[in-house]
Amino acid sequence: MIVGVISDTHGLLRPEAIAALQGVDAILHGGDIGPEQVLTDLERIAPVTAIRGNVDTAPWCAALPETRVLTLAGVTIHMLHDLKTLGADPAAEGYGVVISGHSHKPLIERRDGVLYLNPGSAGRRRFRLPVTLARLNLRDAARPRADLVTLDV
Numbered sequence: 001m002i003v004g005v006i007s008d009t010h011g012l013l014r015p016e017a018i019a020a021l022q023g024v025d026a027i028l029h030g031g032d033i034g035p036e037q038v039l040t041d042l043e044r045i046a047p048v049t050a051i052r053g054n055v056d057t058a059p060w061c062a063a064l065p066e067t068r069v070l071t072l073a074g075v076t077i078h079m080l081h082d083l084k085t086l087g088a089d090p091a092a093e094g095y096g097v098v099i100s101g102h103s104h105k106p107l108i109e110r111r112d113g114v115l116y117l118n119p120g121s122a123g124r125r126r127f128r129l130p131v132t133l134a135r136l137n138l139r140d141a142a143r144p145r146a147d148l149v150t151l152d153v
Contacts, residue, residue: 001025001073003136004046005146007081007101008032008121010055013041016151017122017133021045024135026072030101030119031081036060053081053101069095074141083118090114097136097144106132108146117146125153 004024006017011034018041021027027046031053033039042048052064068079075096080086083100090098091112098116104127106120120132131151138144 001138003028003072003138005030005099005117005119005134005136006042006122007099007119007133008053008104008123009038010034010121010123011038012123013038014122014131014151014153016131016153018045020133020135020149020151028077028079028099028136030079030099031056032101032123033061033064034123049079051079051081073138075138075144083116096141097146099136104129106130106134106148108134108148115144115146120148122151 002024004021004027007030024046027042027048029050031051032055051068052061052066070077077097078095079099082102091114100118104121107118109116119134122133131153132148134146134148136146
């Protein structure tokens with residue numbers, strides 16, 4: 001199973017992001033979505049699971065949780081917008097992957113057997129950070145891996 005991971009679109013779903021997500025089995029959005037249309041457009045590619053980010057304050061966003069725990073292809077994934085708010089020990093909780101956003105800084109790091117993934121920002125460029133998203137490979141549930149996709153914008 002290949003999962004597209006995107007965050008911090010802030011209302012801008014670039015054609016390059018849509019192209020990079022083609023063929024994924026599911027999409028996870030790490031918050032700061034912007035208008036609901038972003039999720040509608042992503043749903044045309046694959047089923048979407050999203051969380052609310054700190055700028056998701058429109059009335060429709062109230063239906064989105066701030067965190068989610070889901071299992072895909074046997075891997076338990078914990079989603080939260082700001083990694084600094086992570087309270088529990090992911091390894092002790094049995095999470096295989098922790099997905100966050102907020103910082104706009106892409107990150108792929110393995111700690112205590114847990115894959116930490118921040119896909120960066122696929123929306124408007126901030127500072128000199130790259131415009132990115134990620135592809136999460138869950139084919140090996142014991143060792144999920146991720147790759148960053150830098151969008152040529």
